[in-house]
Amino acid sequence: MIFYFSGTGNSAWVARQLASSLHEPLYEVVSALTDGAASLSIDAGTSVGFVFPVYSWGPPLPVLRLLASLRLSAAPSYLYFICTCGDDTGKTARVFSRAARRRGWQCKAGFSIILPNTYVCLPGFDVDGQELVRTKLAKAESRLSEVIAAVRARQEGFDCREGSLPWVKTYLIRPLFHRYLTSPRRFHVTEACVGCDQCARHCPFQNIRVEGRPRWGDRCTLCLSCYHHCPRKAIRYSVFTEGKGQYTFPRRSSPSLSSNG
Numbered sequence: 001m002i003f004y005f006s007g008t009g010n011s012a013w014v015a016r017q018l019a020s021s022l023h024e025p026l027y028e029v030v031s032a033l034t035d036g037a038a039s040l041s042i043d044a045g046t047s048v049g050f051v052f053p054v055y056s057w058g059p060p061l062p063v064l065r066l067l068a069s070l071r072l073s074a075a076p077s078y079l080y081f082i083c084t085c086g087d088d089t090g091k092t093a094r095v096f097s098r099a100a101r102r103r104g105w106q107c108k109a110g111f112s113i114i115l116p117n118t119y120v121c122l123p124g125f126d127v128d129g130q131e132l133v134r135t136k137l138a139k140a141e142s143r144l145s146e147v148i149a150a151v152r153a154r155q156e157g158f159d160c161r162e163g164s165l166p167w168v169k170t171y172l173i174r175p176l177f178h179r180y181l182t183s184p185r186r187f188h189v190t191e192a193c194v195g196c197d198q199c200a201r202h203c204p205f206q207n208i209r210v211e212g213r214p215r216w217g218d219r220c221t222l223c224l225s226c227y228h229h230c231p232r233k234a235i236r237y238s239v240f241t242e243g244k245g246q247y248t249f250p251r252r253s254s255p256s257l258s259s260n261g
């Protein structure tokens, strides 16, 4: 069985390809957290996979929350994760593995797949240019085949691109990110907003209410789905997203065929 979380579609693509290749059921992390599906009966030999984007060099908090609360009738025989990231994962594997260990489970494997970047909320961070989007999507297809083959063979070990200074990023910058840089109160819209509701429809947490203009509630993990899906480019996060681009995973079945970054 596979659990996935995705803001802008990269990880959803990975999760769907994985589920259809392995013929395994797919569960959304947010639904599993909210509708009680987090109690599941599994056989002794069942593999359990998590697919998610890297947020500030670690797993998104809802993923860690589900890992902490998931009730399974047996320990997973092969627990693994696949994370997608724009550049590098830092110590994501360590954070995930430690969270699993707190449940008495061993995370046997973890993989990263580089995909187009979606973080735009600080100076110096923007979506990738079209050429880089195309290159990343093309490379991701072969990387995903490799990763699926490894999961099918129940390969053990971690194959994540940690990048430079992974400890600093995960254990110093990440806590600051969660403390100071994820408040939904920084979202606002410009005059271009027509109240079309697309932001609310694409919010995985149903955290946006549109009454003329969108209002953000507190259940936000800064996935930026609202920002990237806005057809009028009207959503801003503080002053930091001024002039930044948008990206969502291309809808066609073969990602290398198109890009909109």
Ligand SMILES: Cc1cc2nc3c(=O)[nH]c(=O)nc-3n(C[C@H](O)[C@H](O)[C@H](O)COP(=O)(O)O)c2cc1C
Pocket (backbone or CB within 6 Å): 005, 006, 007, 008, 009, 010, 011, 012, 052, 053, 054, 055, 056, 057, 058, 084, 085, 086, 087, 088, 089, 115, 116, 117, 118, 119, 120, 221, 222, 223, 224, 249
């Ligand atoms: C809040 C936030 C934090 C991010 N942090 C990282 C990061 O630490 N390292 C990285 O390489 N990419 C980072 N990214 C980029 C995403 O991990 C990457 O684009 C991912 O594939 C998006 O997946 P999704 O389309 O399934 O949401 C971040 C994106 C967001 C929105």
